Structure formats: C-alpha cells, structure tokens
Amino acid sequence: MHSLGIAFDLLFGSPIILYSIIGLTWGIVGGSLPGISASITMALLLPFTYGMAPVQAIVMLACTYIGAEYGGSIPAILIRTPGTNSAAATVIDGYEMKRQGRAGEALGISLWSGVIGSLFGLLMLVVMTEPLSWVALAFKPTSYFALGILGLSVIASMTNGSLLKGLAAAVVGLMIATVGTDPISGVTRFTFGSPELLGGVEPVLIMIGVFAVSELMMQSGSKGLGGIGEQVRVRLPSLSMMNRLKRSQFIGCLLGTFEGLTPGGGGSIAAFLSYNEARRWSKEPEKFGKGSEEGVAAPETANNTVASAALIPLLSFGIPSSNSTAVLLGGLLIHGLLPGPRLFEQNADVVVGLYLGSFIATLAQILVGILLLPFCVWLVNRPRAYLAGFILALILSGIFTLNTSLFDLGIALGMGLVGYLMRRAGYPFLPLILGVVLGHMVESSYRRSLLLSGGDHTIFLEDPIAVGLLIASTIFVTLSLVREFRDARNAKLKDVHA
Amino acid sequence: MRHLAIATAVAASLSAWSATHAVAQTPVDYPQKVVTLVTHSSPGGGSDVFLREMAKHLPKYVKATFIVENVQGGSGARAISRLAAAPADGSVFYATTPTYIYTSLLSKVQHGYKDVEPLANFFTDSEVIYTRADGPFKTLKDVIDKAKSTRGRWGAANPASLERQAAEQLKKAAGVSPAVVSHEGGGDLMINVLNGTLDIGVGEIPELRPQLEAGKIRLLATFDPQRMEAFPAIPTVKESGYPVALEKFRGLAGPKGLPAEITKIWDETVPKVLADPEYQKVYKTESLVPNFIPHDKYQGFIQNFGSTTETFLKESGVLK
Amino acid sequence: MREQAALKDLAGGVAVLAIAGLYYWATGDIAESTLSDEVGASGLPRILAFALAGLGLILTARAVMAGALSPAHEPAAKSPAPETDDETSTLPRALGFLAFGVAYVCLVSFIGYLPAIALLIGAVALYEGAPRNWKTLVIAAGGALLYWGIFVKILGVHQPSGLFF
Structure with missing residues (x-):
C-alpha cells in the first residue's frame, strides 16, 4: 500500500509525466540521428538534469533510453541507416518493406513491437528484479564465450546460399574486432600508433558505412527510389497482424531480457539473435530478408526489452550492463543515490518513480510515434536528388558526434566502399556485422577462461550454461548446413528439369 | 558540448555566489575572466564529475568563471592536444589522471604527457584489494598463501591500467604467480569476484560502494601509502608485508610555460579549496583522498610516475 | 553472363587473399608481453589470417574452375549485360x-x-x-x-x- 501511495503522490504531486515525455521525445530524436547512440543521447542530456530533483532526473534519463532504442529503427527502415547499433538488425527487413512501398506498415510494426518490448521489460523489472538479478551473477567468462559462439552460429544461416563468401565476410568482421587494445595483455593491435584506434573501431561506423553509405553509392544516378511516391499513412498493425507477430515478439522479449541482465552487447546482440530465432521458428521463414513483418518485430521488441531489463542489474548491483546504463549510473551518483539493495529501502520514491515514469513513457511512445512518423515519411519522399545529399550530410554530421573526430568519418566512408564492393561481388555483409559485434566478446572470454583454468579446456564443461549454449549452437549449425545443402541440391535438380 | 558546459557553469557560479556569502571569503584576483577545464571523460564519467564538483567551489577562492569542456576520443590524446595548443596564460587546464600517461606511452600521440606542464595535484583515488564477503579470504595473507599453494585467480578492471600494474607489482613483491585476468571495467570485474570466479579484484572504492554497503564485499587492503580515512580498519598493502604503494593521482595540467604568477595563485588556492567544509563533504563520500602537491614538486611527481610506468610496460613487453 | 559472374568471383577471391596477406603482415607489429596469456595477443589474429587465406584460395579456385579465365568471357564483358539488380550504379x-x-x-x-x-x-x-x-x-x-x-x-x-x- 505504501508504494501505491508514493506512486499516487508522484503522479499528481510532481509533473513526472512531463519529465518522462520530454525524456522520451528527446530519446526518439537523438536515437533517430545516425551515430548518436542511446548513451550519447543520454550523456548530452545529463548536464541539464544536475539541477533537477533526483526522481525527475532519473525518470528523464531512463525514458531517454527507451526513446532512443525505439528511435534507432526509424532511419533503419526509411533510409537504411541504423540510428543506433541495436537497430542494425531492423534494417534487413525494415528497409526491404520500405522498398516495397510498405514503409508505413513497417514503422507501425516497429512502434508496436517497441511498446510490447518495453512493457515486458518493465514487468520483469517490477516483479522479477530479485530472482533475475542472480542470472547476471551466474554468467562466468565461460558462459560469455558460449553465448558469443551461439551468436556466431547464426552466420551459417545468413549467407544467402553462399556459405564460403559468408564465412569470409565473418572472418573479416572478426578481424576488425581485433583492432585496438588487447583485452588481456593491453598491448596495442593494428593501431599503427594511432591513439584514435586504441579503443577499437566503433561498430556503428561499420554498420552505417556498410548499410547506408553503400546503399547511397548503389543508388547513385538512379531516377527514383524503390516504390516512388508512397504517401502511405503510418498504421499500427491490425489485430490479425498482431496475432501473427506474437511469436517473434515473444522471442524478442525473452532474448532481450536475457541480454539486458548480462553485461556487454547492449542490445545489438539480442537484436541479431532474436532476428535469427524468429526466422527459425517462423511459419514463413522464406519471407525473411524479403520484407518480413516478423523480421522487423523481433529485433525491435528485443532492443526495447533490453532498455528496461538493463535497469535490473543496475538497480540491484550498481552494475551497468551497457554504455547507456553507465550514463544512468552517473546520473544516480551525481544525485547522491547509490544503486544496490538499499536503494529500494532508502529511496523507494526514486524506484517507484522510475517504474511509473517508464510506464508512462511506454504508453506515450505510441502517441509521440504517431505524431512524429508521418513527418519522417514525408521527409524521405522528397525528390531523390536532394534526399541523397541530405542523407549523406546527416550521416557525416551524426557520426562526428561519436568522438568529435574526422577519423571516424573516414572509417565510415571507407566501409561504405567495402560494402559497395561486397554487394557487387555477391558477398553477404550480415556475417561481417556479426563478426564485428561479437568478436571482442568471443576472444576475450575464451582467453579469460583459459587463463583461469591454466590452459585446461575442460573448464567449459564445468559450466552448465556454457554446455547448454554450445550444444544449442552445434544443433543450429548442423540444421542450417543440412538445409543449405538440401536447398542447393533442389536448385540443381530444378536446373536439370528446366 | 561547449554550449552545455556554459549552461552548467552558469548554474555552478550562481550556486557558488550564494555560498560565497555564507563563508565570507574574498576571492583572489585572477588574470583571466573565464577558465576552461578540459577533460577526456564523457559527461558523468570520473574526471568529468571531479571537475564539475571542483568548478562549483573554486569561484569562492578565485575570481573567475570555470567552464568544463569534454574533449573525448583517442583515450585522452585529443584532450592533451587541445591543451598543448592553448595559450599558456592560465585560461585552459586539463584534468590529469594516469590515463594520459598510458595513452602517451602506448601510442604515437601528437602531444604526450611531456608536452604539457603539470600544475598541481588535488586528490588520490584509493586503489583497494577486495574479495567476496562469504569467501574464504579474511586477510591479504590468506590470498597470497592460496596463490603459493595452488593457482591463484586475481582480477584487474582493465588491461594496461594502473590496477593491472598494481596486481603485477604485488605478485612480484610476494613472489607468487597467480593468473591476473583483465576485464572490461569495474562492473565486469566485480561480478566475477562476487560469483567466486576470482579470488580477489583490484579496484576503486566508488565502483564498490553499492556492494560494500550491502555487505557483499570485504576490503582486504589498500595500495594507498597511508590507511584510508573512511576505512581505518583496513591495512595498507605495505603494512601487510608487501612493499607496494600506488597513487592514482587527480590534478590539473596546463600548456608549457605557465607564468609564475598563475602557478602561485593555484599553489595558494588548492589547499584552501580542499579545506572547504562543503567541498570536503562531497569528496569524502567519493573516498577521494586530498593530496595537495604544489607546482614545483608536481613536475617531478608526474615525471617519476611516467618513467615508472614506462619501465613497467617495457619490462613486461607491452612496449617494445 | 555466367563468365561475368565468375570474373566477379575471381576478383572477390583475390581481394580476400590480399586482405588475409595484409592482415597477416600487420600481426608482426603486435608486441609479445609477459602480461599476456598462452593464446597471446597475436593468437587469434594469426588464426583469422590463415582461415581467411584458406577461404580466399577456395573462392579463387572455384572461380577459375567456373571459367573466369576462359577466353569466352571477353565478349560477355563488353556487351552491356542486363544487371540482375536494376538499381545498381556503375x-x-x-x-x-x-x-x-x-x-x-x-x-x-x-x-x-x-x-x-x-x-x-x-x-x-x-x-x-x-x-x-x-x-x-x-x-x-x-x-x-x-x-x-x-x-x-x-x-x-x-x-x-x-x-x-
């Protein structure tokens, strides 16, 4: 009853609705600008919150996180540019839908899925914090290694019929992930003495280069953008569509919660894993990559679930599981709030306020989305000649904010060329992206495990989580390979008959 | 970022103005109206919070407006370059931490730590050794004994960091060879100490506070030269019998050739700011140890820290 | 058409081999440190370089076998073959x-x-x-x-x- 009283006070006593909606809107705008990640959006807001009451500041920052995770999908669908790392998986089917003139539908699905994901994450946060917080502790270096392998096993089914080319792309991705400071010894690798590369290459530069810049290069000189003049209205999925999306959204919720609990990744790994699982369990797996609604729903549910679920380890241990929650931790500390078990006793008003603010933001997301999206659709329907200039300018302005470095712009443009050549030569680039996202985790946790065991590989068998995940990866790879060979044989048979 | 910094600086000077009246201190004249404090950390990061808190209290003692500017990227290299290019008239300073020495040594930077002039030191961050509260280790000696009999498992927050250096020096001093595992930061390390993967971790108090207060973590020793004020019962590593002591410094540096009148003002001001009761309240909760080192001694301190680190990195083969 | 695709594959395979070579050459700059583990900072990079070289070799060989080097591709390359992807720019x-x-x-x-x-x-x-x-x-x-x-x-x-x- 006590917390209900607090909730009542907060709702009507202080303008918490206002702070959560401002935070959400700021987040959607920041997240939808390419290169401005959720954590940068939050960090830009942080100085403004110094003067606020603690609960207002924390609600505003948390709602910014929710908004940014959703906002990233808007440019992913409309201009093939993931606004944030975790929206990269949304590009695949989202942009494909846009090309088919179904941008409004894709945006509606991503909005609806984001709301579902946020609500599920929030539910976990409110009722399951205590039991779930121990999941974070159960994860050892061996488990992280196995999780990374599970992620890489997806590659086997993402190669569009060319396994060798897909593998080559994945290896190049893993190579990019080795640039920077060695995670174990601290020696520099492939930095060529440049301090800009000490921290490695930002994955979002690779994604924007490979997805967006290469697409602009591909389209250069063409008259119309695929599906011209589509003045479609943004529309939320119909009841039957909602029903069809249930399965992929459920997968997104589960994997998103899992990812939110464990340090690392920060949404992008969950998004890719759930995209692939959604395809594995879908009734129409053949539609994936060709504009599947489920292909948009799964990653968008997952990354929004992460935004709420990541608060669980933050509040219960004070452990930030991503850059964004690290900024939130900074916000808590500046206001003299110490996360951990005692936060729930000593600052119950902040905790309840946070729950309430996030809930309001989730509902407001639909409203803000419906108001904002038609404008975005209008923007991308301007004449192509101008649009190309504006998109390139947006990309180059946005990624400059990452490190205020022209060097990063060079990387993104260079990766644009790489992406263009890969497309021309028929190399799939999703494996490359996965290699970049997962490479660091796989390498560092493998080496940490062996360091702990003194070089003995049986350490992986002592960890039940690792064993389970590794068995699952083996099964997945085998199934994908069998399918690949069966498809290849069928294609050959068809050739013969034709 | 400049625009945000100005907004907060205005707020900071306003709050400082009201505080000035309470203390009734007359701030000394300063040749510059606006002083920019540069940091390589992002808003909300360690050095950023350090500077923003300091900027609130400095105007009580120095007649100037203090602005914090975040110059991120290149692990501090860009911030040092920003400083090295600034005029040496006391209008721009940079928040120094060991990071800028590591970056200078590990990459070919345009401007390194030798290209700027240390101004004065303010604080030391306490580096501590900790273990899980329900674990078998009660003292540092227990940990060393385990490392002698079987394979010890120690953790450091980051590779190529002061924490890693501390763990390696302790290893050498105690004559043991446990595995020292670098992590992805303090949170990652703490999880592996809490779940029993590691025997001990080397970290800083602010990262540990939630678990310390919840009673899940036990401190075993500190690498500080003296015992910590906030935890007087915790021995230093030296007292435990291993001659290792480290100081993770926090101070300011300026461009080369700072005029004597500027450095004199700061030498007089820093002890006053550190003694400010309101400021003390803030930094004591962060477990920062006030450690004023004046301008003439700070040069030697930083050079010494730099050459010790360089020797360590060369001996271990990280630097060729 | 077939020859042109094979030619593209040949270029791709050679490019993959070149990347593997350059990357392997750059692994020489990685310092050996006593702070490292048994795998070492250059452990994974070496494996990756060899793996990529292997893939590059297979891809190149496959392209050659598919007729990339046969003289028949000359006219095909000159004639403006209809692109499969109509949005492709030159x-x-x-x-x-x-x-x-x-x-x-x-x-x-x-x-x-x-x-x-x-x-x-x-x-x-x-x-x-x-x-x-x-x-x-x-x-x-x-x-x-x-x-x-x-x-x-x-x-x-x-x-x-x-x-x-």
Missing part, C-alpha cells in the same frame, strides 16, 4: 558519389561546418540530377542551417570548426 559513378564525402572530410576543417555541409548537400544534389537553379541553392543553404541548428544549437555538439567559422 563503379565510377559510385566512386564519384563517395568522393563528395571524402571532399567534405578534407574541406571541413578549413572552411567550417556550415559552408561545408551546404556545399556537400548542393554538390550531391547536382550530381544526382537536381536542376541547376536558385531552388537547389536555397535548399542546400536551408539544409545546412537546419543541420547546424539541430547538431550545434539544439544538441550542443561540436562540429568541426574551420579557419573562419
């Missing part, structure tokens, strides 16, 4: 587009963000076939002001400043 055209981005990166620290971004928008628009009239000029200038407002004024993020701005 390589020079695409490189030209990329050049605007490169030019922006080179110019921005001299002439400043606002003029550079206006030039970028205008130049790309003309390249993509916008009419050469005052409208394009106004759109480029307006777009630059819009971005400057969003990034510099609202978000308060530094953009590169030039000698004059």
